Amino acid sequence: MLKTITGIYQQGKINISQYPENIKEGTQVIITFLESNQIDLESRGINKQEAQNIRENLSIFEDDWTKEEMNIYDDYEQHKANLE
Incomplete structure (x- = not known):
């Protein structure tokens, strides 16, 4: 049986996120x-x-950045190459 849990390594120890x-x-x-x-x-x-x-100052742009039409910039180079 395999069971996966996450954790964080800190100061030589692994702190697990939940106990199995x-x-x-x-x-x-x-x-x-x-x-x-x-x-x-x-x-x-x-x-x-x-x-x-910085987070607070940039948060005003979140609505614009998360619009569906902005997804084209996720793979900008590929989309640019497709236009050429």
Whole structure:
């Protein structure tokens, strides 16, 4: 039986998002580390308050960005090539 749960690796430990049911103590596990899709803003000189301000300032564009007709920009290069 395979059971998958998510977790976060922090300070040498893995904190799981939920405790699996019906799993015996001592059961072997396989751990796979995934690349983070987050950007380390602090390494780019942006602190938490600045990040919050940026989010708030950009939120006014969300309605425009999520309109269906804006999906063409998701694959802009491909759509551009199709026009040529």
